Amino acid sequence: MECHKTEELKAGRGIDRIVLVGNPNVGKSVIFGHLTGRYVTVSNYPGTTVEVSQGNITLDGKRCIVIDTPGVNSLIPMSEDERVTRDILLQETPRAVIQVLDSKNLRRGLMITLQLIEMGLPLLMDLNMEDEARDRGIVIDREKLSALIGVPVVSTVAPRKKGFRQLREKLLNTCVSPLRIRYDDVLEGYIERIASLLPSAPISGRSIAVMILAGDESLRDWLKNNLRDEDIVEIERLREECEAEFGRALAQVINDQRVSILDGIVRETVTRYEASRGVISRFLDYATMHPVWGGPVLLVVLFALYEFVGVFGAGTLVDFFEGVIFGRYLNPMVTKVVDTFLPIAFIRDMLVGEYGLVTVALTYSIAIILPITATFFIAFSILEDSGYLPRLAILSNRVFNIIGLNGKAILPMILGLGCGTMAVMTTRILETKRDRIIATFLLALAIPCSAQIGVILGMLGALSFTALTIWGGTVVGVLFLAGYLAAKVVPGERTEFFMEIPPLRMPRMGNILMKTIGRIEWYLKEAVPLFLLGTLVLFLLDRMMLLGIIEKAASPLVRGFLGLPEKTTGFFIMGFLRRDYGAAGLFSMAQAGELNSLQTLVSLVTITLFVPCIANFFMIIKERGMKVAMAVTAIVFFLAFLIGGLLNITIRGLGIVV
Numbered sequence: 001m002e003c004h005k006t007e008e009l010k011a012g013r014g015i016d017r018i019v020l021v022g023n024p025n026v027g028k029s030v031i032f033g034h035l036t037g038r039y040v041t042v043s044n045y046p047g048t049t050v051e052v053s054q055g056n057i058t059l060d061g062k063r064c065i066v067i068d069t070p071g072v073n074s075l076i077p078m079s080e081d082e083r084v085t086r087d088i089l090l091q092e093t094p095r096a097v098i099q100v101l102d103s104k105n106l107r108r109g110l111m112i113t114l115q116l117i118e119m120g121l122p123l124l125m126d127l128n129m130e131d132e133a134r135d136r137g138i139v140i141d142r143e144k145l146s147a148l149i150g151v152p153v154v155s156t157v158a159p160r161k162k163g164f165r166q167l168r169e170k171l172l173n174t175c176v177s178p179l180r181i182r183y184d185d186v187l188e189g190y191i192e193r194i195a196s197l198l199p200s201a202p203i204s205g206r207s208i209a210v211m212i213l214a215g216d217e218s219l220r221d222w223l224k225n226n227l228r229d230e231d232i233v234e235i236e237r238l239r240e241e242c243e244a245e246f247g248r249a250l251a252q253v254i255n256d257q258r259v260s261i262l263d264g265i266v267r268e269t270v271t272r273y274e275a276s277r278g279v280i281s282r283f284l285d286y287a288t289m290h291p292v293w294g295g296p297v298l299l300v301v302l303f304a305l306y307e308f309v310g311v312f313g314a315g316t317l318v319d320f321f322e323g324v325i326f327g328r329y330l331n332p333m334v335t336k337v338v339d340t341f342l343p344i345a346f347i348r349d350m351l352v353g354e355y356g357l358v359t360v361a362l363t364y365s366i367a368i369i370l371p372i373t374a375t376f377f378i379a380f381s382i383l384e385d386s387g388y389l390p391r392l393a394i395l396s397n398r399v400f401n402i403i404g405l406n407g408k409a410i411l412p413m414i415l416g417l418g419c420g421t422m423a424v425m426t427t428r429i430l431e432t433k434r435d436r437i438i439a440t441f442l443l444a445l446a447i448p449c450s451a452q453i454g455v456i457l458g459m460l461g462a463l464s465f466t467a468l469t470i471w472g473g474t475v476v477g478v479l480f481l482a483g484y485l486a487a488k489v490v491p492g493e494r495t496e497f498f499m500e501i502p503p504l505r506m507p508r509m510g511n512i513l514m515k516t517i518g519r520i521e522w523y524l525k526e527a528v529p530l531f532l533l534g535t536l537v538l539f540l541l542d543r544m545m546l547l548g549i550i551e552k553a554a555s556p557l558v559r560g561f562l563g564l565p566e567k568t569t570g571f572f573i574m575g576f577l578r579r580d581y582g583a584a585g586l587f588s589m590a591q592a593g594e595l596n597s598l599q600t601l602v603s604l605v606t607i608t609l610f611v612p613c614i615a616n617f618f619m620i621i622k623e624r625g626m627k628v629a630m631a632v633t634a635i636v637f638f639l640a641f642l643i644g645g646l647l648n649i650t651i652r653g654l655g656i657v658v
Helices: 006-011 028-036 080-091 103-119 130-135 142-149 164-171 185-195 205-213 217-226 229-246 250-269 279-289 294-341 345-352 357-386 388-401 407-416 420-429 433-446 450-460 465-489 509-543 546-561 568-577 579-591 597-608 614-624 626-654
Strands: 002-004 016-022 040-044 051-059 062-068 096-102 123-128 138-140 153-155 174-176 270-272
Touching: 016 028, 016 080, 016 103, 028 051, 028 062, 028 096, 028 123, 028 164, 028 509, 080 217, 096 103, 096 164, 103 123, 103 130, 103 138, 103 205, 103 250, 123 130, 123 142, 123 164, 130 138, 142 153, 142 250, 153 164, 185 205, 185 229, 185 250, 205 217, 205 229, 205 250, 217 229, 229 250, 250 270, 279 294, 279 388, 294 345, 294 357, 294 388, 345 357, 345 509, 357 388, 357 407, 357 509, 388 407, 407 420, 407 433, 420 433, 420 509, 420 614, 433 465, 433 614, 433 626, 450 465, 450 579, 450 597, 465 597, 465 626, 509 546, 509 614, 546 568, 546 626, 568 579, 568 597, 579 597, 597 626, 614 626
Parallel strands: 016 062, 016 096, 096 123, 123 153
Antiparallel strands: 002 174, 040 051, 051 062, 123 174, 138 270
16 A cells, blocks of 8 residues: 655655545535635636635645645536546646545445546545434444545544544545456456556546546547647547447446446445434425425525515615715715825716715625625525525426526525625536526526615515516516526536435534635625726726716617606616616606606616626626626627517506506
């Protein structure tokens, strides 16, 4: 057994890298946080939109870098996340790999274990969630598993830091497994022939050969950079020849033979017994996923979410931060300082004017959006830590299948009701580029943020129930119709829906605080600069008199097709700066009697479907690229005015009283 001990770590060149690998939702990021502490850097992996976290750990006096890779279900990539994780192992030359497994589902984790063993990497297995496994009546014989696999095995309960001392100790003695994954003779022959053509790499040539035979298209660039063209042609010929031998997809052949190996390991190491569970626990497990009772449970959860985020966050906290801290103290103080020390009109207007960086950008991003997103982050972390979110995904899977997505899409959609800018970033949890584009489009089109929802509900309160029904039906109808059509147009395959269902559990305050603080830190680093940039762009457009020109150009469309007063054009433009500003302007017109009930309804539908705010627009550019951002914005702009205009014409033509 080949082991990398402390002395070898000291002897390594440069800074040694320890890579964390595991399935999604196995507690890997919590373990990463405990190992590395506070000093963590997060950056996109080169050439991708996938974020990778890195932090420092000191082992026996030597500093090492710990890399937290995206969660994967296989190291033969089917998504961008999986490709990034595989590339890190292929390119970073890790001195140790910690594989985090879910103790409740050892079988799923062992599929990755076999691939890591095949790569010839020094490995340490961490069986996390040991407490949850025992609650389910699952006991794993760690010593026997270690003997069968040939690497150290530890158990942890990440939220309570249980087992972390042993984890750090074993990390000084990681081992390359002596276990050989043996396939049938035909497959073995082709693996050896392809491996002989490959250059040396941080992982074994055998593992790369298996990936190639399994049809890993993401290796093409690596092969082109490291092999002659004739060798690539020969490898492709061998792969096709091998597949012809079996008469079916080699990926399935390889997977079937791996499954037979891991099934044997599970049989020898896992013992199951009937776990005793409370009546309430069993009832909640049953009710939250029941096709009938799951609906009422969801309504209760959504009501609690609305009360905490929509009422307390968007109401009480926003009123305090915007009206008291910024309105009464901070903004007047900054204005006075600017007037005293920077009495230049251009600088004054840029900082504290109508489109000022302080009076608009910071007031909006800190006083209005931050309280809402912070309360939403807390609520989301509670739902996440309780194990309810996967159940919500299961309940909504059939609904989202209509628009070509799966149940996982419910998560960014719910997050979009808090802040669309942040929700765009969370579309990364979706497996494919196709799914992420569709979800981003729907978020921009028909998911109003919480700041906007508050104003919209205030306007709807003055209208009839018929108007409320028309508004809700129109927005939901557009969401599903646009999603259905987008699923037909956007290229790519529909992804299968697989999700591990954890047990319902009492959320832990430490977990909630850690996740919430991390997400608020992201918001301050990523989103606030976008608000500043967007406000600066609008300030410059205003100074160059371009905003007035845009307003005049759009007036005929607003007045003629939508049937709205010309004054509303300016509020639609403001809606691009911040959605609730546009809605608030329409609200003030309605209160002043400048909009009748039909005009109020039409304006509400239009502003709800209107283009995302400028911060959201910049986030779409960051995540999906300029081409997708421009296409999404153009389509959303067109649909918002088309639906608003058709609604105006239809209601007038049918004589419906709203």
